Amino acid sequence: MSAKLDTTKRITFIGGGNMANAIIGGLLANGYPPTNIIVSEPFEASREKLQSTFGVLTTTDNAAAVAFSQDPKNVTTPADLVMLAVKPQIMRDVAQGIAHAVQKHKPVVVTIAAGITLKDLAKWLSSDAQGNDISGARSPALVRVMPNTPALVLEGATGLFASSEVTEEQKTLAFNVLGAVSKSAFWVEREELLDVVTGLSGSGPAYFFLMVECLAAAATELGLPSEVAQGLARQTCLGAGRMLVDTAEDPAELRRKVTSPNGTTHAAIQSLEASGMRQAFKDAVVAATKRGEELGKMFSQ
């Protein structure tokens, strides 16, 4: 990832679920001091697990977490970055609940929630818990992120978009925090492109899960014991991914290199082309992208 991770920055997580756990684990593995991380999380069992596993600070008070202080009048070191790791359905309430603290302390706010646009998040972060505008409120520095499930095993593929208020330093911090769980991460120039990232890598792991399921089932039907078919199919996905990531070559070129004329691979590829695989995958990415756009409008309501 780009510039070095600045471990002196204070990071707040609103929500202590799987993604927060994964990112915190990744940060600590990169030498982050746990005392620079606070997690606001309603479930006591989750808070205890965070404390015992990572040694991070925990609270149930979202606004106090943003301020890195239990006393809103005594705030010396507020958060530099606030990660909103809550489900889209509760985002508006969460955002309005921390709006005063965000307006006051001006952290960069990072959302990993699918379907929440920055236009809506900016509005909620400029409104109080009753939904009234906060006087003198400014558009906060916002970063919207589309990660994916393999972030949970530190192998994420991630797209990010920054609002115009985000400084270069804040961009670097946000990028590096997501970099703790991603092996591939890119900024996109327009927020709408995150819907395409959703269709490609956000939802993408499921396409590969489906493919492995289908390949293993086919092999089992042809007589391979299902344990063997599963083991080989799964490892083939991983091995192919490793080769793709490790090489600068086009996937098409890699494919040509392993496809001898008239051989077994050639037969299979011809069959896939004849089945209309290219169009099928294009349609799938388009379907997921469109659904992402729709959800973005829906959560606005």
Next chain:
Amino acid sequence: MSAKLDTTKRITFIGGGNMANAIIGGLLANGYPPTNIIVSEPFEASREKLQSTFGVLTTTDNAAAVAFSQDPKNVTTPADLVMLAVKPQIMRDVAQGIAHAVQKHKPVVVTIAAGITLKDLAKWLSSDAQGNDISGARSPALVRVMPNTPALVLEGATGLFASSEVTEEQKTLAFNVLGAVSKSAFWVEREELLDVVTGLSGSGPAYFFLMVECLAAAATELGLPSEVAQGLARQTCLGAGRMLVDTAEDPAELRRKVTSPNGTTHAAIQSLEASGMRQAFKDAVVAATKRGEELGKMFSQPTVSGPKL
């Protein structure tokens, strides 16, 4: 992998190409002493690279490599395992050329060549260079292997079949040698099942390469810069593979866990199902499997100038 790798065994490679290099690299990384490995390879540049990279013994004489000795009359420590890492087209000539040495020293012979059946290999390893039967020849201990390209990055998926002459100790050795480059390896009960392994994992990496190519192209058409689409698509394949390998759960269950009702993933999966993806992948595996069976019969023919695999 099963029992511990026995690094005192002597291993001969006939052919010093990419796969041999990958296996040797994997063995050395597992502590194998390079002096217990010899590679017979015609190209001098390849031999020099093997020596300088790995410190293994090299030669141009296949039979001497099997004997681990330049003097066929003075053989004290012949190979325990002979890996045939040559192209299918020259297998018959290579096998007949080492038949006497194999019959005399009885190593387990491992082939990684696609499309070469053990029936044919056994015949060739019982015939001399002119094709005449060697008198008193016995069926050798043979292991046929279907690895895949990611073995070159030590992430192989591999199927193996052993002829009835192979002892348990020889099976363990062969399995561990392929284990040096494989993260997943299985014995199959019947040789024909290696054609299915071919259709699944042998040719399989290309199916994933094609999928990544298609997904990245689709995303690029929708406006994502191609560098971004490529990076994300490739990593998604790797990340998905990592999750699949690390979990005991069904791929279908993993998929359900990440598919919220009516969400983006649901939309894409429905689209793939409607496109007939299941049948498409089944047809592809069947096509590759069938082609593997055909090639196995083709290389049997006496005059072989058949296609590459």
